[in-house]
Amino acid sequence: MRDILFDTCSYFHSAGGKSPFASYFPAMDNKRQNLILGALFLLAFGLRLARILETSYLDKDAVLYISMAERLADGRVGDTFGLIPRLPPLYPTMIASLCKFGVGAEFAGLSISLLAGSILIFPVFSLSKYFFGVNAGLVSAFLAATQPYLVRDSAEIMRDSLFFLILFCALRLISSAISQKSTLLLLISGVLVAFSTLTRSEGNEAILGFLAWLVLESFLALKKIGLLASLKNFFTAAFAISAGFMLTALPAQIVLQNHGSAWTMADPRIFGYMDSFLKFDSNSGEEK
Numbered sequence: 001m002r003d004i005l006f007d008t009c010s011y012f013h014s015a016g017g018k019s020p021f022a023s024y025f026p027a028m029d030n031k032r033q034n035l036i037l038g039a040l041f042l043l044a045f046g047l048r049l050a051r052i053l054e055t056s057y058l059d060k061d062a063v064l065y066i067s068m069a070e071r072l073a074d075g076r077v078g079d080t081f082g083l084i085p086r087l088p089p090l091y092p093t094m095i096a097s098l099c100k101f102g103v104g105a106e107f108a109g110l111s112i113s114l115l116a117g118s119i120l121i122f123p124v125f126s127l128s129k130y131f132f133g134v135n136a137g138l139v140s141a142f143l144a145a146t147q148p149y150l151v152r153d154s155a156e157i158m159r160d161s162l163f164f165l166i167l168f169c170a171l172r173l174i175s176s177a178i179s180q181k182s183t184l185l186l187l188i189s190g191v192l193v194a195f196s197t198l199t200r201s202e203g204n205e206a207i208l209g210f211l212a213w214l215v216l217e218s219f220l221a222l223k224k225i226g227l228l229a230s231l232k233n234f235f236t237a238a239f240a241i242s243a244g245f246m247l248t249a250l251p252a253q254i255v256l257q258n259h260g261s262a263w264t265m266a267d268p269r270i271f272g273y274m275d276s277f278l279k280f281d282s283n284s285g286e287e288k
Contacts, residue, residue, distance in 0.1 A: 028134050036138055037125060044145035044154075045118040051155035052110055062157035065092050066105040072096035073105075077259045085262035089252075090198040091159035109157035117154020117161035121145050123168035130175050159199050166196040167203060174210060174241075183240040190244020194265075197249060201267040207245055214238055 058066075064083065071080040073096040081089070091112070098108035121141040129137030144150060153160040170192035177185030196203030218234040225233075249265040256263050 033134055033138070037122070037141065040121050040125075040138070040141050040145045041118055043142075044121050044151075045114070047146065047151050048114050048117050048154045051151055052114065055155060058106070059156055059158070062106075062109065065095060065109055065157050065159070068092040069095035069099055069105045069109070073099035079260075081256065081259055081261035081263075085260065086201075086264075087261075088159075088198050088201055088263055089256060089261065090195060091162055094162070095157075106157065110155075113154050113156060113158060113161045116165040117150060118145075120150070120154075120161065120165045120168065123165065123172045127168060127172045127175060130172070130179075163196055163199040163203065166192055166199060167206060170196060170206060174206075183236060186237060186240035187244040190241040190246075191248045192244075193241070194245045194248035194252075197245075197265060197267075198252060201263075204245070204249075204265060204267055207241065210241055211238055 068080050068083055068087075069092045071077075071083075072093060080092070081087070091109075094112055095105055095108045098111070099105050103111075121144045124144040125137040125141035127137075128140035150161070150164070170189050173185055173189040173192060176182070177189055190207070193203055193206045196206065214234050214237055218230045221230045221233070245265075253263065253265055
């Protein structure tokens with residue numbers, strides 16, 4: 001790929017790997033940085049564990065995930081997805097995988113949420129550090145560790161903490177792909193986005209956001225490198241991340257639909273929102 005495709009990050013991630021904001025803060029050695037990160041991980045883990053220990057009820061969604069996981073573990077795949085056909089399968093499938101090793105479904109679901117929510121601070125730190133420097137990264141990690149809604153979702157049998165973990169890992173990998181000018185990393189990023197979509201359907205919006213960014217970049221690069229080179233860069237990057245996504249999500253969709261699931265790679269709500277907007281716009285025009 002030509003360098004111009006990745007020039008957007010040059011403002012945030014200048015030569016030498018230093019953020020332009022880093023000069024405002026004193027330098028921090030890696031040992032101290034790692035100690036603070038370790039402390040933040042323990043804080044995140046402790047807050048979530050305390051929340052788990054003081055919670056004595058199961059949310060209705062938690063009951064659903066447990067039921068799905070137990071059916072999957074028993075080999076009743078068709079019955080599993082008949083409960084909620086459109087539900088992305090990754091979270092209950094992970095719970096079922098642990099059940100195969102003799103772990104109870106409730107304990108497995110809580111463990112996945114607890115670990116995912118605690119580990120989330122690392123990709124959040126890395127992504128924020130990449131753009132704004134170490135200090136901003138540590139502040140972001142602290143917020144991820146202590147934000148009440150993130151703590152709550154990580155202390156229940158819910159898929160949200162797993163979704164955020166995979167999504168932030170994908171975003172961090174995309175930023176690395178941009179700085180390293182790597183189509184391979186973009187391909188892997190597409191795989192991670194697919195896994196986030198297999199957790200929550202909103203994950204595919206990361207692909208749409210990246211493609212929108214590519215359109216903007218290609219337009220801004222027209223005067224510098226010309227139309228043909230700009231189009232080449234756009235289609236190369238778009239193909240790489242889309243290929244990673246499709247190679248992961250499409251086989252999953254085919255297998256799932258053969259077992260009674262109605263899950264699809266594309267979030268049907270997006271088309272519903274667009275349809276509602278167009279109908280609203282049309283009706284507004286008629287009223288005028």
